[in-house]
Amino acid sequence: MSELPYNLVYLGIGSAAWVVAGLKLRAWRRDPSFGLLVVALAIASPSTAFLLAAPLVYRAIGHLTGVGNLATLFVYLGIVGFSAAAVVLALVWTPPEERVGAEKWAPLDDRLRQRVRRRTAVFVALVPVLAALFLAGGPYRPETPLTFDTTFAPRAATALFLMLYQGLFAYALIDIGRVCLGHAARLPAGWLRRGIRLLAAGALTACGYVVCKLAAIALAYVGVGGAEWLSTALGPAFAALGAVGITLGFAGPAVAAWTRRRSDFRALRPLWDLVYRADRRLALEGPPSPAWRERAALRDLEWRTTRRGLEIRDGQLTLRPWIDPAAVGRAERFAQRAALGPGERDALVVAAALRSAVDGLAAGAVPRPREKQPVLPGLDTDPAEERAHLVLVASFLHSPLLERALAEQS
Numbered sequence: 001m002s003e004l005p006y007n008l009v010y011l012g013i014g015s016a017a018w019v020v021a022g023l024k025l026r027a028w029r030r031d032p033s034f035g036l037l038v039v040a041l042a043i044a045s046p047s048t049a050f051l052l053a054a055p056l057v058y059r060a061i062g063h064l065t066g067v068g069n070l071a072t073l074f075v076y077l078g079i080v081g082f083s084a085a086a087v088v089l090a091l092v093w094t095p096p097e098e099r100v101g102a103e104k105w106a107p108l109d110d111r112l113r114q115r116v117r118r119r120t121a122v123f124v125a126l127v128p129v130l131a132a133l134f135l136a137g138g139p140y141r142p143e144t145p146l147t148f149d150t151t152f153a154p155r156a157a158t159a160l161f162l163m164l165y166q167g168l169f170a171y172a173l174i175d176i177g178r179v180c181l182g183h184a185a186r187l188p189a190g191w192l193r194r195g196i197r198l199l200a201a202g203a204l205t206a207c208g209y210v211v212c213k214l215a216a217i218a219l220a221y222v223g224v225g226g227a228e229w230l231s232t233a234l235g236p237a238f239a240a241l242g243a244v245g246i247t248l249g250f251a252g253p254a255v256a257a258w259t260r261r262r263s264d265f266r267a268l269r270p271l272w273d274l275v276y277r278a279d280r281r282l283a284l285e286g287p288p289s290p291a292w293r294e295r296a297a298l299r300d301l302e303w304r305t306t307r308r309g310l311e312i313r314d315g316q317l318t319l320r321p322w323i324d325p326a327a328v329g330r331a332e333r334f335a336q337r338a339a340l341g342p343g344e345r346d347a348l349v350v351a352a353a354l355r356s357a358v359d360g361l362a363a364g365a366v367p368r369p370r371e372k373q374p375v376l377p378g379l380d381t382d383p384a385e386e387r388a389h390l391v392l393v394a395s396f397l398h399s400p401l402l403e404r405a406l407a408e409q410s
Contacts, residue, residue, distance in 0.1 A: 003055040006146060008235070011057075013243050014050030020251045021047055028256035035092045035105030042085035043250055046243060049078030069140035072148050073131060076165045080130070081279035083172030084123035086203070088116050090179040096296035107133075114319060126168065133161035150228045153220035162217050170210040173242075177203035180249075195249045208238030261301040265393050268308050271394035274354060275315020278361055309390055316350075316376075319357035320366025321367030325374045330408035338401070346377035347392035351402050354393075 023039035051057060061071040094106045106112055116311045137158030144151045152158045169375040180200035187193040212235035219227040331352035353376050381389050396402050 002379075003043030007054045008057050009236075009240055010050045010054035013240060013247070014047050014054070017043055017047035017050065017243065020247055020254075023254060024250070033105055034108045035089070038085050038089050038092060039250065041245070042082055042089055043325065045078050045081035045085060046246075049075045049082070050243065052078065053145070055145040056385065059143050062143045067140075068138070068143055069145075069148055069152075071145070072140075073134045077129065078129065078275050079169055080123060080127065080165065084120050085166050086172040086176040087119045087123075088173050091115055091119065093179060093183065123168065130161055130165060131166070133157050137161060146232045147228055149231045150216050150220040153217045154223065159217060159221045160361045165216070166210050166213055166217075166308070170207060173203045173207050173210070176200075177207075179370065182189040191253045195251075195253040195256075197249075198245050198252060202242045202247075202249055204242075205245055206239055206242025209235045209242065212238060258301065261305055262298075264296065264387055265301050265305040265308065267391045267394050268305065268312065268395050269394075271312055271354075271390060272356055273314055274397065275319065278358055279315055305387065309387055312390055316354065319354060319361065320373050320376075321369075322357040322360040322365055323353045323368075323374055324356035324360060325372075327406060328353050328374045328376070331402075331405040334405040334408045342394075343389065343392060347389060348396050348402060348405060350378055350393045351396040351399075352405055355397070355402065383403050 021040055021043040024036065024043060028036040028040055052071050053060065058071040058075075061074070062068055090111065092108070094104060094108050108115035124146055134157075137152060137155045140148070140152055177200045180196045181201065184193050184196040184200065189197065200318075212230045216227050216235065219230075230372060328349060331349045332345075335348050340348060353374065378386075378389050
């Protein structure tokens with residue numbers, strides 16, 4: 001049997017999952033929280049296990065250490081690490097109906113600490129037991145990266161080691177799958193719910209790996225041959241599918257959030273350009289970047305988008321003395337006749353006001369005193385909704401709808 005497909009699958013999944021783990025660790029460094037650290041560890045542990053399970057790496061470990069099949073112990077301990085992290089994650093993940101604001105993680109108070117310690121203590125205590133059973137079943141020769149379970153399962157200590165490991169893994173998969181399904185059922189439609197459902201699907205799919213492995217180990221222990229395919233083909237297929245589901249579940253919401261931030265950052269550029277022409281002091285770091293360079297922006301998008309929104313607000317205040325009240329009135333009347341929703345109506349009025357202010361400033365109009373300056377909608381927008389409001393204003397800035405509103409007869 002060629003080991004090339006196994007090398008490609010295990011190395012590919014392990015590398016992709018480690019990229020996700022790295023992103024989670026980076027997010028944890030920026031915003032430290034116990035829950036986010038557990039998520040990062042829950043991804044990093046099986047990612048490492050997949051890399052070590054690749055036959056190429058597996059054999060290299062045995063060659064370097066001189067201990068046959070030693071990589072199996074490391075691979076299985078990596079999965080035990082995932083199991084422990086998954087069980088802790090189920091504890092600290094706050095149900096949607098109990099959350100305060102955007103908080104996803106339960107406060108790490110004394111009660112939660114005790115629960116986490118009790119759960120993790122079981123896994124910590126069983127790690128030396130697993131290592132002792134593995135070593136007691138040795139020596140393991142030759143190297144069998146794909147058939148270790150069925151080759152050495154007839155040894156009582158090894159069979160017990162394998163059964164104990166699979167039991168811990170199954171318990172964690174069922175626990176995290178149960179919690180994810182419960183949370184997803186109470187969340188509104190969106191990427192977060194889809195991601196949690198993928199997590200649950202991945203965890204429950206990986207249970208197929210446990211079933212196949214347990215069956216193969218039991219059959220090998222009692223001396224029944226011909227069932228190796230359960231351990232070498234069907235079981236790894238379930239594991240790979242489960243790992244893909246879990247990785248996508250963790251990565252999906254994060255990628256969706258990143259994509260949304262990038263889209264907002266680019267969408268605000270026309271509005272920022274408009275206010276920048278009125279007050280070039282907004283560009284604190286020199287002239288703005290060319291549009292083509294912003295299309296390639298990948299990093300620090302949250303910070304850059306937030307800063308852009310604040311600069312637009314500053315520019316809006318700068319332009320306020322030149323806003324034409326007549327233009328605002330025309331836009332309000334047009335928005336009412338066009339039956340626009342409240343958010344779209346406010347955005348259209350603000351876009352019309354800013355366009356009139358820029359035109360007035362360019363024409364050398366006299367600025368109006370404060371008492372004659374119109375009060376624009378959206379200034380009291382909740383911070384959580386302000387970005388969406390500004391993106392909508394930017395979308396109206398050069399739209400045919402705004403042109404029709406500005407051409408409205410008094």
